[in-house]
Amino acid sequence: MIIAIDPGREKCGLAVLDKEGRVLERKILPRKEAVPALPAYIAKYGLSTLVVGKGSFGKELEKEILKSDLSANVIFVSEKYSTLEARKLYWQENKPKGLWQLVP
Numbered sequence: 001m002i003i004a005i006d007p008g009r010e011k012c013g014l015a016v017l018d019k020e021g022r023v024l025e026r027k028i029l030p031r032k033e034a035v036p037a038l039p040a041y042i043a044k045y046g047l048s049t050l051v052v053g054k055g056s057f058g059k060e061l062e063k064e065i066l067k068s069d070l071s072a073n074v075i076f077v078s079e080k081y082s083t084l085e086a087r088k089l090y091w092q093e094n095k096p097k098g099l100w101q102l103v104p
Contacts, residue, residue: 003041003072004051005034006082007061016045031057035064038072047072055079 001024006013012034016025024045029037041047052058052065054076065074096103 001045001047002049002051003038003045003047004053005061006053006079007031007034007055007057009057012061014041016041016047031061034061035068038065038068038070042070042072050074052076053079053082055082 001019002017004015004017008031010031012029012031014027014029014034014037015023017023038050042050050065050070050072052061052074054062055078058076058079062076
């Protein structure tokens with residue numbers, strides 16, 4: 001099981017994935033609640049790996065995570081091109097309607 005965090009200035013995106021990459025849960029959390037919420041997710045899902053985006057706001061979150069006592073393997077990854085990938089996934093899961101079908 002994996003928990004992935006996309007850190008932002010005010011909010012963090014959080015997703016729990018199984019070994020096949022299927023999303024089991026997604027949530028948007030206020031930035032200040034992200035790290036305190038992690039132990040509950042680790043306990044609930046038996047998570048073994050925490051993947052955190054190391055973009056502009058990830059550096060601050062990295063410091064908080066490293067200070068906390070989490071029982072999971074923490075991996076920090078580059079967020080380069082992640083917005084484009086996320087947009088593709090969004091449109092796959094949420095098919096455009098009306099004139100939006102014509103927009104590439």
